[in-house]
Amino acid sequence: MLADQADVHFSGLMAMDLKSYKNQYLFRLSAPSYIFPCDWAENVRRLSPFLDEIELIFFESAAQSLPTPSQIQELIQIARSRKITYNVHLPLDIDLGASCRQQRKKAVEKLYGILTHLTALEATAFTLHLNYSGDDRARTAPDLWRAYTAESLGLILEKTNPDVHRFTIETLDYSPFWLIPFLEQFPLTLCLDIGHVVLYKHNLLKVIETLGDRTTMVHLHGVANGRDHLALNEMSSENLRIIKHFLKNFQGGVSLEVFSFERLKASLECLATLFEPNKHYPI
Secondary structure: HHHHHHHHHHHHHOOOOOOOOOOOOOOOOOOOEEOOOOHHHHHHHHHHHOOOOEEEOOOOHHHHHHHOOOHHHHHHHHHHHOOOOOEOOOOOOOOOOOOHHHHHHHHHHHHHHHHHHHHHHHHOOEEEOOOOOHHHHHHHHHHHHHHHHHHHHHHHHHOOOOOOOOEEEOOOOOOOOHHHHHHHHOEEEEEEOOOOOHHOOOOOHHHHHHHHHHEEEEEOOEEOOOEEOOOHHHOOOOHHHHHHHHHHHOOOOOEOOOOHHHHHHHHHHHHHOOOOOOOOOOO
């Protein structure tokens, strides 16, 4: 069933003559590895003619949720032959700021093991969620959570190679400005998830003005009626204007973080309307 659905989607992609956006912008343009209902490698094969990079998303840290060594080698071979790169979204269930010390220790060990496993992909970024939700938010004051998280970050950064493991920390539901101490203390950059900033009603313009120069990865998706990860054209015209101004000279990575072909196509077309490819826009 899934294979049949994937074939229909892929046929539709070719029939609609999706334009290639490879090497069209100052930034590296990517989409997630979950556009089609098939495995990582097949998503990469189908998307690679149209994009600079693929965001490999790993939702869970369990071994069965990660690629095997042979699958990693397959992804590496595809990247070399198709001339694309990867950025990695690390698992969402790794809680470096957990209130339990033993849980934090296990999180550091788990994260280090995953990074070691994925190093050969030579990712341009490893995006990390610094979770502060659920039980931890109920039990732990923000200052204590920041202290716990900083301790864990220090431990993982001692173990890793900053030239290989380029960490970006993603804006989530709490204030993006809470991440500033981590950016100042450690060799980290920001993954600015603009959809999250809008969904949780933070001031997008202020966030960009304050944190834009610390940003190396951007997640873009539409937001409407309390829902995110919609097509980019679901974003308000005012927010699209702010996004255009920010991206016109941005040279990092931009992932259209949507999870269907229809939303990806609409997002690519929306992005193309914001500014002309291959043109440097003065501020």
